[in-house]
Amino acid sequence: MAADQAAQVPPSLSAKVVGSFAYLTVKDRMPTILTKVIDTLHRNKDKFLEEYGKEGIEAEKQTIALLSKLRNEMQTDKPVVPLTDGLPDAEIWNRYLQRHRQVEEDQEAVSWFKSPWLYVECYMYRRIQEALWLNPPISDYDVFNEGKTLSFLESQQAVMALCTYLEEVKKKTEELSKKELFLHFKKLLQVSLWGNKCDLSISAGKDNSQKTDAIDSLSSLQPFILVDDSDLMWSTLTSAETQGPPRRLDIVLDNASFELITDLVLADFLVYAGIVREVRFHGKSFPWFVSDVTANDFHWTIKQTMATNHRWISKCGVRWQSYLKEGVWSYHDHPFWTLPHEFCEMAAAAPDLYAALQGSDLVVFKGDLNYRKLTGDRYWDHAVSFGTSLRGFSPAPLCALRTLKANIQVGLQPGRGERLSSVEPDWMSSSKYAVIQFHSSTTPWQQD
Ligand SMILES: O=P(O)(O)OC[C@H]1O[C@](O)(CO)[C@@H](O)[C@@H]1O
Ligand SMILES: [Mn+2]
Secondary structure, three states: OOHHHHOOOOOEOEOOOOOOHHHHHHHHHHHHHHHHHHHHHHHOHHHHHHHHOHHHHHHHHHHHHHHHHHHHHHHOOOEOOOOOOOOOOHHHHHHHHHHHHHHOOOHHHOEOOOOEHHHHHHHHHHHHHHHHHOOOOOOOOOOOHHHHHHHHHHOHHHHHHHHHHHHHHHHOHHHOOHHHHHHHHHHHHHHHHHHHHOOOOOOOOOOOOOOOOOOOOHHHHHHHEEEEOHHHHHHHHHOHHHOOOOOEEEEEOOEOOHHHHHHHHHHHHHHHOOOOOEEEEEOEOOOOOOOEOEHHHHHHHHHHHHHOOOHHHHHHHHHHHHHHHHOOEEEEOOHHHHOOOOHHHHHHHOHHHHHHHOOOOEEEEEOHHHHHHHHOOEOOOOOOOHHHHHOOOOOOOEEEEEEOOOOOOOOOOOOHHHHHHHHOOOOOOOOOOEEEEEEOOOOHHHOO
16 A cells, blocks of 8 residues: 555644634634624615515524624634524534534534634534524525625626637637647636635635636746646546546536636536536535525526626627526535535435536536545645545546645645745645646546
8 A cells, every 4th residue: 555545544624723724714714704794784784674674674683693693602712502593404514513522522622713624614604504594584695695796797807808718719619629629628727727716715705806817817827736637637538438428527616706707618618619518517505605606696697697798708608508408507506515524424424416426527626615625624744645635535537626725735746845835834825826636546547
């Protein structure tokens, strides 16, 4: 067995390490996000009054009270408590907490700063959902909608440039050689990769829209891609072996607004070039990590592009809508994506989802949170292979497209991580660096 296969499973990142990025997130950024949610509810008070009368005002007041209590629990490092809203997933969350309590002898350790960072950060967003759910009629209000909408509208220049590029490529797709197709694939893949910088949770809600032309900036960003397995992705998508039933690509989405557009453009290119026949998009079933895609965001974004008066954007939007109608594209939001589980637990916790992903020819995971769940958000040595860190999670060939926003990175050449730390201590959390990291347990060239 290779050395790293024998690697013990390291501990989870947590805020108990004072000064760590997890610590700064739980201490500063998460309370800031909560405060912004409370402010958003305050600012929309009149809307609630108009729409629901005094019931709406009462609901807004009660929700704010619950969120203020949540913020206080977090800031005073109280124990994590069970959910009380009786939603279908509440039982799963409470069983997860029970298991966490059993593992930790000392009940003090089941607190915000001492529990695994991945768990408490996911738990915070589920508690925001609980606060709303317990207060109809504002239960399905998306407290992050304003930020996602603004970010989309601020990125319109970049959307124009990207849709124009896509149309130009489409005009000449027929006569492009396989090599030229691969080069366009690499470009659009990197645009989708860097689109992940535009996430509102790292910026704690501050505007983080795409201001520059994404294609033009690719060459200057190239040196910051630490792992580039785009050739392995391309081989997986184009190799004769997968000539079976029509190729299916699954994209586990991350953020809405510009990042979502980059994912739709990449998917459109692959369908148009005849490389894949079906794309399944996976989003979140409720508002999550500030800017993650919900069904409402997904369909609003496509409707918005259709309605734009820019000819290439609206042409893309019309085509994307037709892909959805024809079933070439479909949107899914399994509850598992908004649970705290590491992905190595998916087969046990959500066997239906794991089985569904096994039908894919390639599953692309976008963003930092998905990477943290793929690798379990643990203190892996940087030279441990990506495959080892997946701990058996391998429903299909998969690829992570992630800009680094948390202190976890595997699959680097020995010494690379240490060298980066010596010159740039925040290289893992600045989102300046990125990876295109592939793993397949079946592909002979990719044995870990
Ligand atoms: O949208 P992304 O890329 O998943 O980023 C979300 C990440 O941002 C952070 O909030 C910043 O550390 C992480 O907690 C989280 O993993
Ligand atoms: Mn996100």
